[in-house]
Amino acid sequence: MPLPTPAESLRLACRTNTHTTSTSLLTPTIQANLLVLPSRHAASFRALCARNPVSCPLLWTTPPGAPTTPLAPTADLRTDLPKYNIYLDGILQTPEGVLDIKNEWSPDHVGFLIGCSFSFETALERAGLPPRHTLCTPPRTVPMFRTTVPLCPAGVFTGGVMVVSMRSYPPGRVEEVRDITRRFGRQHGEPVAWGWEGAETLGVAEKMREGRVDFGEWVEVGEGEVPVFWGCGVTPQVAVMESGIGGVVLSHFPGCMFVSDVLAEDEAELESVVKALDVVEEVGSGGAD
Template sequence: MPSPPLLPPKPLTPHDLRLACRNGTYSTTTSLTIPTVQCNLLVLPSRYAPSFTQLCARNPVSCPLLHSTLPGSKTTPLAPGANLATDLPKYNVYKDGKLLAEGDGIASVEKYWTEDHVGFLIGCSFSFEWRLAAAGFPPKHTLCVPVRCVPMFRTGVPLSPAGEFTGGCLVVSMRAYKEEDVAEVRRITRAFRRQHGEPVAWGWDGARMLGIEGKVREGLVDFGEWVGIDGEVGEVPVFWGCGVTPQVAVMESGIEGVVISHVPGCMFVTDVPVEDEEVSGLKL
């Protein structure tokens, strides 16, 4: 009987991972063992860049802007030598607000990224999952076999508008924790202000406040994959701002031209150590 095919090993460094993405041999950045900052990617025609920058400034919890490129540039000082058009696992490409039908993501967007495009890197809550796991609070989706992408929900909370971006709503990622552990989870993640920081809501009252209680109770995710909440052991849902928020805002804006984004769960991995983003001394 032939041996089963070997799975590619997990990359050991951010550089290794980016090369694996470039070569098409790595498909997700969920549950990485590399403790460096991960980013959401959004790439827009340059005429929309000022309004998008303002959108991030007005909604810093859900849209924490880490870096924007010059028009046409695919590089970032967060990962010298990387190519933003090839070094993510998968991309989505939209034209005039409609997703181009190319399977479950595109491996390279070189042919779509023009001299007129500006890239934006936005903080991601995957960055602080390393710290949560080290403190004994690993997110449940990272423990699934196979690993799942964190559940994400569109809420009823509107964004503060900016320029062309007027119809967006807050998107949240959800992780389940025992109610007795929520205070410590809040404290740990609060230190990562540029990675969405502490939760925006928690518990079923929080889900109700966000307008998503029904969806959460039924496991009806808008993005990512459902991971259960075990009420018998005291778990409750905990919600963080999510970097899919600006994607939704851009798609709902009706702007023209080609827009590029990461596929949820397929982030850009930088060379910035997680601890460099951590603010010490923060208390409840």
Template sequence: MDVADLSPAQARERFRAGERVPTAGWCRGWTQANLIAVPKRLRYELLLFAHRNPQACPVLDVGEPGAWSTRLFSGDLRTDLPGYRLYRDGRAAADLDEVVAEWRADLVPFLIGCSFTFERALLAAGVPVRHLETGRNVPMYVTDIPCESTGSLSGPLVVSMRPVPGDLVERAVEVSGRYPMVHGAPVHTGDPSAIGIRDLARPDYGDPVEVREGEVPLFWACGVTPQAAVLASGVEFAIGHLPGHMAIMDVRDECYQVT
């Protein structure tokens, strides 16, 4: 079966069984989300950080302390994503296939909006999506734009990039702008050096994609931003998804579209 035709439950079953791939293009029409789970003492701090940086950190759902499912994700957050990243004392300590042993009773899981949600709308509007065309992970970059900090959380904005033909830039901005809860319109178009990106061929996360003649790189705020804040802030323990390897939720993309 084409992975685009899978239900969220079917995809989660495959990930639980060991399939390890980026999820762009999976489960057509179903919303994907970034995962960040932090100790309970930081839950309100992270909520405040998200409130102050809503385009990068749109909160779609929050679980109870110790819970491994949420209202919008009926699977197991410890096993049903295709990859995880473990953080200890402000460093990426390990990339893991599952995190059953690492999941703590005080962890609070947050599901953050993902720009994969509007990619089908881009395609329907005639806007190409290069990483889908080439079967790669979306390229993501750490910028030199600081997020609005809180008492103990601070860090840089992370962005995802999609190259768009120059005559379709306005359409891409308009279409993605209809999805404000999953990052919305781009935060930057054009020159990557203007936001501190030195080399598009060397993303901080994900895979590089070709930017062809006549195309403009468009940059969207990215839900990996909370993981960058965990790193920058020296958080003692956290669990995130492996960038591009998302939580596939039990809610449809159109739920996050505004007209």
């Protein structure tokens, strides 16, 4: 029997509750955000992703009740992430997170996997540009901020705003960082803003001066560096909270991602999986908002 891959081993550790923290830089494979909705909201959420592809790059949609994905055929989306969030009627019920969602995921629930910027962190590290949060002892979860930039609304999802993750770099290397991350279009791609002027444009400069994050953990901007911001897959969770939709909604806990079997550098393989969505039976069409 072949030995498990690093991604499989990490998912097994999550399943057995022996890994319950951030997945940043732990594997060279694609990582993904998870959002699980009642099927009646699935069509609206697919439209939200289509209208906001930088913040919500959709990788896979499950059939109702099926916690599986071709991105990792042996995985169970209910158990194989380090921690999860549970929302009821748009209100977060689990501020500290829970270790699985087996009891909450019903036959009516539809799961969505959304690209994550953790996927390109290995490439940054290989280029001598490791994200500062990964160098902390112990490593921290990347800082994330709610911006004042509105999302394009879709169906019940109105009033949401973009969430961004922040990593800091010397100004002279920002172009290199942009070039590296641009290749990962399904993982938020290149930065949406950088520098303190960018922080002002996003409406997060005051939070940063106070060392205050909305998600993740604060990490100082390095001396001689500037903040660099990427779209973030926590954006859909904020959209859920802003919408106040009814029922039980499930998600990953910020920083605790789903780790797939597809190499992050292999966007061609990822594109073939994403295109398979076109032949998957349309979800939520009978009860679209």
